[in-house]
Amino acid sequence: MFNFKHFFVVVMMVLVGFIGMAAHSDDVSAAQTIRFTSAMHTNKNLTYKGTIKYYVKGDAKKYQADINYAANRWNKALGRKVLRPTNSQSGSRLVFTGTNKLGAGYAGMAEINSGVIALNNSWMNRYSNQKQRAVVIHELGHTFGTKDLYNYPDASLRNTFKKQTIMGGNYSTNIKTFDAKLAKWTLSKTRSMSATEFNHYRSNKGLYYQQMLHGQL
Ligand SMILES: [Zn+2]
Numbered sequence: 546m547f548n549f550k551h552f553f554v555v556v557m558m559v560l561v562g563f564i565g566m567a568a569h570s571d572d573v574s575a576a577q578t579i580r581f582t583s584a585m586h587t588n589k590n591l592t593y594k595g596t597i598k599y600y601v602k603g604d605a606k607k608y609q610a611d612i613n614y615a616a617n618r619w620n621k622a623l624g625r626k627v628l629r630p631t632n633s634q635s636g637s638r639l640v641f642t643g644t645n646k647l648g649a650g651y652a653g654m655a656e657i658n659s660g661v662i663a664l665n666n667s668w669m670n671r672y673s674n675q676k677q678r679a680v681v682i683h684e685l686g687h688t689f690g691t692k693d694l695y696n697y698p699d700a701s702l703r704n705t706f707k708k709q710t711i712m713g714g715n716y717s718t719n720i721k722t723f724d725a726k727l728a729k730w731t732l733s734k735t736r737s738m739s740a741t742e743f744n745h746y747r748s749n750k751g752l753y754y755q756q757m758l759h760g761q762l
Pocket residue numbers: 683684687692693
């Protein structure tokens with residue numbers, strides 16, 4: 546039996562579905578179907594009581610605006626203020642430093658144990674403002690416990706990730722649905738460190754925090 550009212554509803558649903566798909570066609574095409582796996586996350590994140598307080602060291606002040614921009618982008622994507630600035634280095638979970646001593650192949654490095662993001666001045670100086678911000682956004686992604694997706698074991702997915710995701714290294718400042726969902730998921734799959742455990746790492750001479758304090762980073 547044909548009923549006009551039913552026909553109209555069906556047409557409307559199809560239209561909404563189509564528009565919805567079209568609106569998301571620039572996102573990772575299979576964002577809804579790619580399954581997150583344990584190969585995407587480490588065992589811990591940098592949060593403490595739900596937040597990551599970040600401190601910008603003197604040598605990274607030139608990147609302050611980019612850092613605040615990147616932190617705000619992530620907070621917006623996550624729907625809560627996970628990243629918060631602090632003026633206390635000892636009270637921070639994350640310290641930004643600008644350095645000339647990173648390996649030449651790295652624009653930035655995130656060390657999650659003692660909580661350091663090191664930005665390579667020689668790369669940052671060459672980069673556009675957009676790319677500088679993208680580097681910070683990518684490195685901040687690691688503080689939630691997410692791994693580099695350009696190293697993902699599956700070759701086909703790896704190529705998709707490289708082109709379309711923050712953690713795959715797409716150098717975008719646009720945190721899309723897939724990036725945000727992955728960050729939320731890794732936060733839920735990883736653990737935060739107690740103050741004791743975190744301070745233990747910060748006092749380790751081999752880790753970035755101590756190297757930075759002693760001018761080796
Ligand atoms: Zn990375």
